[in-house]
Each structure stands twice: as C-alpha cells, then as structure tokens.
Amino acid sequence: MQDDLALSAYQLDPEGLDALAPNEPPYRIDQIREWLYAHPVLDPAQMTNLPGELRKSLAGRLWPFVVGIEQTADAGRTRKWLFRSPNGASIETVLMGYRKRTTLCISSQAGCAMACTFCATGQFGFERHLDAGEIVAQIAYANAALREQPIAGSPGRVTNVVFMGMGEPLANYANLRESLHRMIDVIDMAARSITVSTVGVVPGIHKLADEPWQVGLAISLHAADDELRTSLIPLNKRYPLDDLVDAGLYFFRKTGRRISIEWTMMDGVNDNPDQAAKLSRIAHRLSAHINVIAMNPTPLTPHQRPDRMTIRDFMDDLDHHGANATFRETRGHEIDAACGQLRIRSATETPNGAQL
Numbered sequence: 001m002q003d004d005l006a007l008s009a010y011q012l013d014p015e016g017l018d019a020l021a022p023n024e025p026p027y028r029i030d031q032i033r034e035w036l037y038a039h040p041v042l043d044p045a046q047m048t049n050l051p052g053e054l055r056k057s058l059a060g061r062l063w064p065f066v067v068g069i070e071q072t073a074d075a076g077r078t079r080k081w082l083f084r085s086p087n088g089a090s091i092e093t094v095l096m097g098y099r100k101r102t103t104l105c106i107s108s109q110a111g112c113a114m115a116c117t118f119c120a121t122g123q124f125g126f127e128r129h130l131d132a133g134e135i136v137a138q139i140a141y142a143n144a145a146l147r148e149q150p151i152a153g154s155p156g157r158v159t160n161v162v163f164m165g166m167g168e169p170l171a172n173y174a175n176l177r178e179s180l181h182r183m184i185d186v187i188d189m190a191a192r193s194i195t196v197s198t199v200g201v202v203p204g205i206h207k208l209a210d211e212p213w214q215v216g217l218a219i220s221l222h223a224a225d226d227e228l229r230t231s232l233i234p235l236n237k238r239y240p241l242d243d244l245v246d247a248g249l250y251f252f253r254k255t256g257r258r259i260s261i262e263w264t265m266m267d268g269v270n271d272n273p274d275q276a277a278k279l280s281r282i283a284h285r286l287s288a289h290i291n292v293i294a295m296n297p298t299p300l301t302p303h304q305r306p307d308r309m310t311i312r313d314f315m316d317d318l319d320h321h322g323a324n325a326t327f328r329e330t331r332g333h334e335i336d337a338a339c340g341q342l343r344i345r346s347a348t349e350t351p352n353g354a355q356l
C-alpha cells in the first residue's frame with residue numbers, strides 16, 4: 001500500500017486532497033479539487049488562482065503517468081496516448097471527436113489476463129490493475145488536452161466514456177466501481193454516457209446491475225456458440241454462453257438499459273451464415289443491438305479482416321434474421337487504434353525509433 005505522500009493528485013480520494021497541501025485552508029483544497037475534476041489543466045502552472053508556491057509543489061505530482069507516445073489521425077479527430085506510470089506500466093487511451101459527442105476509450109488494467117486470441121493486449125499478459133485514480137486521470141487528461149487543443153466541431157469535453165481499452169474492467173471491480181463514482185458524482189458525467197465493456201465476467205455483470213447507476217453494458221461476444229467462443233475467449237469455458245446471456249438478461253431487467261453486443265468479424269472464423277443466425281438468436285433474447293466491426297490485424301494475432309463482400313453478406317444475414325445491427329468503421333487505422341496496438345509499436349521500436 002502506497003502512502004498518500006507518494007500518490008499523485010488524481011490517485012488521492014477527491015475528499016482527501018488536503019494530503020497534497022496539509023497547511024492550506026479548506027477553500028484552497030476546494031480550488032484544487034475544481035482544477036482536478038471540473039477544469040483540468042495539463043500543468044499546475046495554469047491553476048491561476050493558486051499561490052505560486054502551491055502550484056510549484058503540485059508540479060510533478062499532478063498526473064499518475066507521463067505521456068510515452070501521442071499520435072493523431074483522421075485529420076486530428078482521433079488522438080491516442082500511451083501513458084506510462086512511474087513503475088513502467090502502459091496505459092492506452094483513445095479520444096474520438098464526432099459531431100455531437102467526444103468519446104474517450106479508456107483502459108482499466110495494464111495488460112490483461114484474459115488472453116483473447118484476437119486482441120493485442122491479451123498477448124502481452126497481465127501487468128496490474130489500474131487504480132481508480134489512474135482510470136479517472138485518463139478522462140481528466142483528455143479534458144485538459146481538449147482545453148488546449150479542441151477538436152473542431154466536437155464538444156470541448158469528453159461526453160462519453162467507453163471501457164474498451166486495455167483490460168477487462170469487471171475483473172478489476174473495486175477500482176471500476178470507485179472510478180464510476182468519481183466520474184458520476186465528482187466530474188458530474190451522466191451515467192448513461194458511460195459504457196462498461198466485458199468479455200463475459202458473469203459475477204461482475206450481476207454486481208454492476210445492482211449498482212445505483214444506469215451505466216451501459218457492452219458484451220464483447222465475437223462468437224455465438226460455446227465451441228468457437230472458447231477457442232477465441234478462454235474465459236468462456238468458465239462462464240459459457242447460457243450463463244452470459246442469463247447475466248445480460250438480469251442486467252437488462254434490473255437497469256432497463258439495452259445491452260449492446262460487440263462483434264469483431266474475423267476472416268474465416270465468425271463471418272459465416274451459421275454464426276449470423278446464432279448471433280441473431282442471442283441478440284433477440286437480449287433485445288440487444290449488435291455493433292459489428294472488422295478485425296484490425298495486429299502483428300501478434302493470427303486473425304485477418306474479411307473482404308467487403310463477406311462483410312456485406314454477413315450484415316445481410318443479420319438483417320434477414322431481423323437482428324438490429326450496425327457495421328461501424330473503426331477509427332484511426334493509421335495510429336494503431338485497436339486495443340494494445342500502440343503498446344506493440346512501443347515494444348518493437350528500436351532505441352532510435354526505427355520499426356523492427
């Protein structure tokens with residue numbers, strides 16, 4: 001357990017910020033809290049209503065990470081950061097600007113223990129859980145970066161958060177829960193604008209359904225029978241499809257929120273009429289919307305993107321079965337925006353920056 005003196009500002013409980021400035025009066029602590037959560041800035045020097053000495057003392061202690069790599073794509077509408085914590089853990093975060101929303105895809109763990117075969121992060125293995133402060137700091141950092149450099153035509157703050165970066169959020173439940181509390185009760189984000197994505201941690205889905213917030217749930221399904229699913233997502237052996245669908249139904253009934261099913265099409269794997277029929281049946285049972293994307297190939301995974309005709313036939317099959325489905329082009333191909341890809345790039349770069 002780290003003591004409070006070693007923690008960055010975002011890792012402290014928002015109600016325990018006096019650890020940052022023990023001799024300051026309560027109104028100063030309130031001002032610091034405002035800077036951290038309501039109006040985040042990249043550098044404490046910009047905290048203009050704080051005395052100079054206090055700003056200096058916050059320098060180096062504001063963020064729980066430094067920026068390792070920053071990339072932009074889609075004419076500046078997609079930004080990706082690979083943050084590094086002081087102990088070397090990598091944290092990937094992707095910001096995407098749209099016309100009416102600014103969505104941030106955040107990480108909940110450094111690495112991941114789930115070992116899904118289609119995921120770059122899964123091939124690295126698990127490093128550690130992120131704490132709630134490290135999770136929320138990704139949002140604060142994006143808000144601070146947007147303040148410096150807005151995305152033209154998009155809201156100047158993060159309006160939507162998706163837990164679809166590195167890690168399985170429901171395997172880090174206590175920190176997920178605390179981060180949701182801080183997003184909703186401290187940053188004042190709408191619970192309905194936050195989506196937790198899971199590959200199927202059934203007990204975690206039940207716990208999330210029982211929380212007081214109406215956050216969204218996305219189930220990364222990717223296969224619609226147990227044999228194929230277990231071959232792609234080892235966790236399916238522990239929590240097979242029937243249990244996962246039951247948990248999804250519990251979530252839907254308890255929260256009233258429609259679940260979304262995520263489906264990454266992989267060439268020759270899950271892009272056939274049989275999977276489309278089975279997927280449609282599951283979506284009907286859950287009254288779920290299906291988001292289909294095409295595999296973004298990575299050096300560490302064997303799967304490829306299907307061709308256009310196969311994608312079109314698959315979407316037609318879903319339509320034929322009456323499923324509610326949308327094909328979505330993924331953002332930021334040229335910046336390794338798929339989960340874990342930036343980290344691969346970083347790990348395979350030679351010291352002079354050339355690609356191996």
Ligand code: SF4
Nearest residue numbers: 112114116119122167
């Ligand atoms: S897809 Fe998600 S759960 Fe599976 S290995 Fe990747 S990060 Fe982990």
